[in-house]
Amino acid sequence: MTATTVSSDLYTQVQHFYARQMQALDNGRIEEYAATFTKDGSFQHSPGIDPVLGRDNILAELRSFLKKYDDDPTQRRHYFNQMILDPQEDGSLRSTVYALIIRVRPNEQPEVWPSTVVHDVIDLTDGEILLRSRSVSYDQLV
Amino acid sequence: MTATTVSSDLYTQVQHFYARQMQALDNGRIEEYAATFTKDGSFQHSPGIDPVLGRDNILAELRSFLKKYDDDPTQRRHYFNQMILDPQEDGSLRSTVYALIIRVRPNEQPEVWPSTVVHDVIDLTDGEILLRSRSVSYDQLV
Amino acid sequence: MTATTVSSDLYTQVQHFYARQMQALDNGRIEEYAATFTKDGSFQHSPGIDPVLGRDNILAELRSFLKKYDDDPTQRRHYFNQMILDPQEDGSLRSTVYALIIRVRPNEQPEVWPSTVVHDVIDLTDGEILLRSRSVSYDQLV
Numbered sequence: 142m143t144a145t146t147v148s149s150d151l152y153t154q155v156q157h158f159y160a161r162q163m164q165a166l167d168n169g170r171i172e173e174y175a176a177t178f179t180k181d182g183s184f185q186h187s188p189g190i191d192p193v194l195g196r197d198n199i200l201a202e203l204r205s206f207l208k209k210y211d212d213d214p215t216q217r218r219h220y221f222n223q224m225i226l227d228p229q230e231d232g233s234l235r236s237t238v239y240a241l242i243i244r245v246r247p248n249e250q251p252e253v254w255p256s257t258v259v260h261d262v263i264d265l266t267d268g269e270i271l272l273r274s275r276s277v278s279y280d281q282l283v
Numbered sequence: 284m285t286a287t288t289v290s291s292d293l294y295t296q297v298q299h300f301y302a303r304q305m306q307a308l309d310n311g312r313i314e315e316y317a318a319t320f321t322k323d324g325s326f327q328h329s330p331g332i333d334p335v336l337g338r339d340n341i342l343a344e345l346r347s348f349l350k351k352y353d354d355d356p357t358q359r360r361h362y363f364n365q366m367i368l369d370p371q372e373d374g375s376l377r378s379t380v381y382a383l384i385i386r387v388r389p390n391e392q393p394e395v396w397p398s399t400v401v402h403d404v405i406d407l408t409d410g411e412i413l414l415r416s417r418s419v420s421y422d423q424l425v
Numbered sequence: 426m427t428a429t430t431v432s433s434d435l436y437t438q439v440q441h442f443y444a445r446q447m448q449a450l451d452n453g454r455i456e457e458y459a460a461t462f463t464k465d466g467s468f469q470h471s472p473g474i475d476p477v478l479g480r481d482n483i484l485a486e487l488r489s490f491l492k493k494y495d496d497d498p499t500q501r502r503h504y505f506n507q508m509i510l511d512p513q514e515d516g517s518l519r520s521t522v523y524a525l526i527i528r529v530r531p532n533e534q535p536e537v538w539p540s541t542v543v544h545d546v547i548d549l550t551d552g553e554i555l556l557r558s559r560s561v562s563y564d565q566l567v
Binding site for chain 3: 288289291294295362364365366367368379380381383394395396397398422423
Binding site: 256 | 360
């Protein structure tokens with residue numbers, strides 16, 4: 142079932158990388174989030190939209206996406222789980238990980254929305270973990 | 284609090300094993316799921332039913348269980364958390380892990396159902412991780 | 426993004442420590458939970474209350490807090506996620522980790538309440554993992 146697989150050390154490092162990355166995003170530190178991509182990294186945060194390329198465009202896209210919460214104060218939390226890492230021939234890693242987003246609004250029960258799967262390609266050059274690309278698929282059946 | 288405990292390397296390998304196993308199940312690749320059990324493995328997916336023995340029976344049981352979704356298209360996601368691994372005297376591992384199932388249906392909010400605890404016995408012979416047995420308890424109080 | 430960081434071995438050990446600690450709490454073994462703090466450990470389980478100091482006081486506080494479930498049978502499950510560990514100059518670790526609490530009551534859907542962030546200081550003296558302090562912030566905006 143496993144074939145070639147990553148070391149436990151690298152698996153754990155990626156967990157820690159995701160923790161820092163997603164806490165940065167959820168706490169609104171979007172420059173820090175954008176810096177987790179390679180310079181020419183690709184980011185598609187929702188299905189059916191075009192990916193944006195490069196940190197500046199990622200940052201602009203996030204600013205635009207998060208604008209909808211301007212009049213709707215919401216604390217979001219991204220829960221990651223069941224991470225599969227597959228080494229690619231070019232030395233990168235393919236990461237496939239569940240992501241459940243919890244939305245918390247004033248005086249409401251926390252809401253589970255949406256349930257997604259995150260598809261990353263992780264760059265490991267120079268001993269650093271960075272995302273070459275991230276795309277997010279939604280579970281919602283339509 | 285810990286006494287004898289597993290290595291971090293093994294702990295991480297089991298996390299990765301679960302990720303591959305449960306993504307296979309949630310994506311409907313049930314042959315792949317059945318293959319994560321030993322040949323004579325035991326599987327009891329819900330309380331109060333008899334366990335089924337062996338990969339063929341596990342596969343048949345899953346086919347039967349999943350039939351109820353034939354007319355009710357549902358994407359399920361199993362979130363595992365707080366995994367405890369206890370080495371047994373015979374070289375196997377006892378694993379006790381929370382499992383929260385998210386059910387996603389068309390045009391509905393994702394639903395948390397049920398909240399469970401998974402009780403596994405993990406076989407490590409031949410350097411491979413396989414389940415000797417799995418039983419699932421439900422948190423729902425009745 | 427990382428600067429000084431912990432080893433993968435230690436990161437995994439803390440995951441396992443949390444699993445044992447929180448399964449103890451969720452299963453009502455609160456003496457075992459209290460024993461995961463240092464002798465003079467500090468615990469503030471909810472915002473806006475004073476922290477309690479020392480294992481005996483932690484135990485008393487938990488007994489008092491859990492009394493509210495005496496007439497309201499509830500199985501709680503604490504899901505931890507996105508754990509960040511930052512080494513401190515004094516050899517301790519600062520841990521910042523998401524915690525989602527699932528509450529399960531008879532004949533009700535599991536409820537997500539509340540969504541929190543756990544802030545721990547972890548003591549590593551004598552090769553043992555213990556909490557010097559824990560405080561919990563709630564996401565709920567008010």
